[in-house]
Amino acid sequence: MELPTIVIALALLEYMVFGGLVGRARGKYSVPAPATTGDPVFERYFRVHQNTLEGLVVFIPGMVMFSYFIDPVTASLLGLVYLVGRVVYLRSYVADPKTRGLGTMLSALPSLILLLGGTAGAVMSYADSPEAVAYGVRNDLPRPYETQRNWGELPEGTSSWAAVTAVEPSPDGEYLYVVHRIPT
Amino acid sequence: MWFIVFRPNDVAIDPHSGEIFVSESHRGGMNNRIVYFAADGTFIKEWGSKGSAPGELSEPHTLAMDSRGRLFVGDRENNRIQLFSQDGEFIDEWRQFGRPSGIFITPDDTIYVADSESGPDTGANERMGIMKGIRIGSAVDGSVTAFIEDTEPLTDEHSGAEGVGVDADGNVYGAVVRRRMLERHVLNAAL
Numbered sequence: 001m002e003l004p005t006i007v008i009a010l011a012l013l014e015y016m017v018f019g020g021l022v023g024r025a026r027g028k029y030s031v032p033a034p035a036t037t038g039d040p041v042f043e044r045y046f047r048v049h050q051n052t053l054e055g056l057v058v059f060i061p062g063m064v065m066f067s068y069f070i071d072p073v074t075a076s077l078l079g080l081v082y083l084v085g086r087v088v089y090l091r092s093y094v095a096d097p098k099t100r101g102l103g104t105m106l107s108a109l110p111s112l113i114l115l116l117g118g119t120a121g122a123v124m125s126y127a128d129s130p131e132a133v134a135y136g137v138r139n140d141l142p143r144p145y146e147t148q149r150n151w152g153e154l155p156e157g158t159s160s161w162a163a164v165t166a167v168e169p170s171p172d173g174e175y176l177y178v179v180h181r182i183p184t
Numbered sequence: 185m186w187f188i189v190f191r192p193n194d195v196a197i198d199p200h201s202g203e204i205f206v207s208e209s210h211r212g213g214m215n216n217r218i219v220y221f222a223a224d225g226t227f228i229k230e231w232g233s234k235g236s237a238p239g240e241l242s243e244p245h246t247l248a249m250d251s252r253g254r255l256f257v258g259d260r261e262n263n264r265i266q267l268f269s270q271d272g273e274f275i276d277e278w279r280q281f282g283r284p285s286g287i288f289i290t291p292d293d294t295i296y297v298a299d300s301e302s303g304p305d306t307g308a309n310e311r312m313g314i315m316k317g318i319r320i321g322s323a324v325d326g327s328v329t330a331f332i333e334d335t336e337p338l339t340d341e342h343s344g345a346e347g348v349g350v351d352a353d354g355n356v357y358g359a360v361v362r363r364r365m366l367e368r369h370v371l372n373a374a375l
Contacts, residue, residue: 134313141331151368
């Protein structure tokens with residue numbers, strides 16, 4: 001979940017930068033607080049900031065849902081498109097609000113995919129989840145262990161595991177014997 | 185003096201007497217039996233034949249012994265563990281641990297059972313809906329208390345740990361044939 005977290009953090013930082021731009025525009029175009037109107041360029045910065053806030057409501061949960069149920073790397077790539085889309089949106093909106101179409105699409109479309117994908121993933125996962133008990137065998141037992149995959153350092157001269165079939169600690173607890181079956 | 189076993193699966197040795205037990209055969213093999221040898225290798229007796237009734241076996245894939253010397257046979261194609269005395273007397277059958285590929289019993293009689301095959305029937309009587317992984321419980325009363333879910337618990341293919349071992353600190357090791365790796369499972373409280 002590192003990558004999606006980084007992308008979400010970047011989206012929040014981007015949002016804060018947009019807020020900073022609104023503050024700067026207040027001074028530059030002489031629109032003192034609490035007014036939110038009075039100068040057309042200021043109003044554009046103000047609207048971009050507000051629109052980004054509205055977009056985040058969908059984007060952030062979408063990132064989390066999609067990462068969890070589909071794939072965090074794909075979610076992060078979609079998130080990058082969103083980040084760039086917001087910059088395109090800012091530039092075009094400030095230049096001329098009529099040209100905001102591309103920027104809108106580049107940020108709304110990834111959000112929509114994240115939301116719908118994440119929802120579909122959750123529905124599929126729910127439908128696939130097994131019964132609590134099958135043939136008298138429980139699937140709903142407590143899971144108190146953390147799994148470390150690909151554990152252990154191989155001895156010198158062995159580059160990778162073959163089919164690992166058995167593992168047994170030595171009686172003195174000093175060693176772990178592992179049998180792996182190399183195809184002949 | 186020699187004795188031929190066909191595609192043997194596992195060996196268990198009584199820590200006190202040094203006597204040896206071998207389970208054979210692997211899937212589709214010619215024998216479905218436990219063979220019992222003295223510590224010096226002399227044949228003592230054998231038991232078991234193909235079937236699903238109590239005492240009958242179908243691919244006895246794994247073998248372990250509890251602190252009382254009872255034999256736990258992973259009767260894999262029958263989706264059960266069968267308990268025998270060392271003389272081959274049937275004691276009980278346990279199905280609550282899933283389809284046993286590997287069994288490990290610690291000195292305090294905690295039992296760890298690796299299920300690597302539950303899923304669609306490939307002709308070996310697998311059962312759908314049982315998640316693959318390692319189930320943990322008591323070798324004394326057969327209660328099941330914890331589960332280590334495999335990373336692919338519901339794949340159609342056979343997967344997950346086939347072999348299971350536990351060290352003195354309670355770390356559980358899974359020998360994963362299909363993914364070609366050793367996995368270690370550590371209690372969350374111990375991390």
